[in-house]
Amino acid sequence: MKASLPVRRAILERRTYEAPAEGRSGKLRLDFNENTTGCSPAVRRALANLTSKKIAMYPEYQASTRCLARFFHVRPEELLLANGGDDALRVFFDTFVDAGSSILICEPTFPMYRYYAEIYGARISVLRYGKQMEFPVDDAVAALRRKPRVLFIANPNNPTGTLLGHPELRTILHAAARTAVVIDEAYAEFSGVSVVPWIRKYPQLFVARTFSKVAGLAALRLGAVIGCRESLALVRRAMPPFPVNLAALVAAEAAVADRATMRRHVNEVKHLRVWFAAELKKLNVKTYSSAGNFLLANFGTGGPALIRKLDKQGILLRDRSHDIAPGFVRITIGTSAEMRRLLKAIRSQWSART
Numbered sequence: 001m002k003a004s005l006p007v008r009r010a011i012l013e014r015r016t017y018e019a020p021a022e023g024r025s026g027k028l029r030l031d032f033n034e035n036t037t038g039c040s041p042a043v044r045r046a047l048a049n050l051t052s053k054k055i056a057m058y059p060e061y062q063a064s065t066r067c068l069a070r071f072f073h074v075r076p077e078e079l080l081l082a083n084g085g086d087d088a089l090r091v092f093f094d095t096f097v098d099a100g101s102s103i104l105i106c107e108p109t110f111p112m113y114r115y116y117a118e119i120y121g122a123r124i125s126v127l128r129y130g131k132q133m134e135f136p137v138d139d140a141v142a143a144l145r146r147k148p149r150v151l152f153i154a155n156p157n158n159p160t161g162t163l164l165g166h167p168e169l170r171t172i173l174h175a176a177a178r179t180a181v182v183i184d185e186a187y188a189e190f191s192g193v194s195v196v197p198w199i200r201k202y203p204q205l206f207v208a209r210t211f212s213k214v215a216g217l218a219a220l221r222l223g224a225v226i227g228c229r230e231s232l233a234l235v236r237r238a239m240p241p242f243p244v245n246l247a248a249l250v251a252a253e254a255a256v257a258d259r260a261t262m263r264r265h266v267n268e269v270k271h272l273r274v275w276f277a278a279e280l281k282k283l284n285v286k287t288y289s290s291a292g293n294f295l296l297a298n299f300g301t302g303g304p305a306l307i308r309k310l311d312k313q314g315i316l317l318r319d320r321s322h323d324i325a326p327g328f329v330r331i332t333i334g335t336s337a338e339m340r341r342l343l344k345a346i347r348s349q350w351s352a353r354t
């Protein structure tokens with residue numbers, strides 16, 4: 001029987017594309033920008049030490065917040081923890097966005113900005129990355145004159161890999177006196193560029209971070225929102241009392257205590273990113289300069305068929321034909337063995353083209 005429930009129109013009209021997220025286990029997962037090496041062994045030890053009494057208790061956040069604030073070089077009152085990076089983005093809608101108010105994004109980008117905007121019934125103003133995947137700074141400055149409630153920029157951007165440097169970010173912040181500027185730094189450890197040190201200078205600036213990528217905690221869901229004390233206090237008002245689970249806290253503390261593992265992972269990714277781009281170039285496949293743990297490649301008209309063939313071999317890449325152009329593919333940088341397996345598979349399919 002069909003229920004006739006009073007569902008909000010924004011929910012019925014939602015249409016953001018969602019990636020296939022099930023049945024990936026056991027495959028070569030180069031489609032979600034995970035850390036395919038896995039988390040630090042220290043994380044597993046810390047999780048094994050959780051007692052049943054602790055698990056039965058509602059989590060307390062002060063000690064973990066102090067520890068993770070040290071990791072980000074901020075004060076505890078400048079950090080809020082959230083249930084994954086996705087959730088760290090949602091809080092800006094709860095805080096700043098009424099139905100009908102506008103947000104500004106630049107596409108192609110991480111789809112969650114649009115996803116939440118649709119759920120909250122926001123108007124979405126869209127800029128486009130340029131032909132070489134450059135961010136349109138002048139267009140952003142012009143659009144900010146219309147005072148959107150929130151501007152979201154992923155830096156580096158997913159899927160293009162584009163990195164905005166400090167001068168461009170400063171230009172944008174100066175143009176955004178009446179707009180909350182969220183710099184989504186999900187991949188900052190790979191780019192080495194962060195605006196976290198600027199939070200006390202720009203009260204409109206917020207930084208979103210995640211422990212899913214470099215720390216390899218995607219399954220545990222831990223994200224962070226960073227901003228100056230006064231601005232973050234506004235966001236705090238929109239948060240539930242227990243947004244984060246204890247396992248995620250314990251795991252993150254162990255992960256940040258093991259800097260050597262993180263550093264090793266970042267260095268390996270950077271090295272493999274350069275190597276893999278050079279190998280694709282030899283096959284006449286264009287890639288775009290990336291500051292993340294992934295590469296955007298253009299396989300042209302043969303791209304969709306290639307993805308389907310690799311998929312049949314259990315190799316998952318992310319087709320971006322729908323939001324860039326047919327043939328664009330985002331490739332997560334996995335381990336050296338994984339990247340060699342992928343290259344071999346691409347080479348054999350590519351040379352077999354008619």
Ligand SMILES: Cc1ncc(COP(=O)(O)O)c(C=O)c1O
Nearest residue numbers: 084085086110154158186210212
């Ligand atoms: C730019 C960007 N921001 C945020 C996230 C969210 O990550 P998570 O929800 O796993 O923390 C991702 C994940 O792919 C991302 O690419």
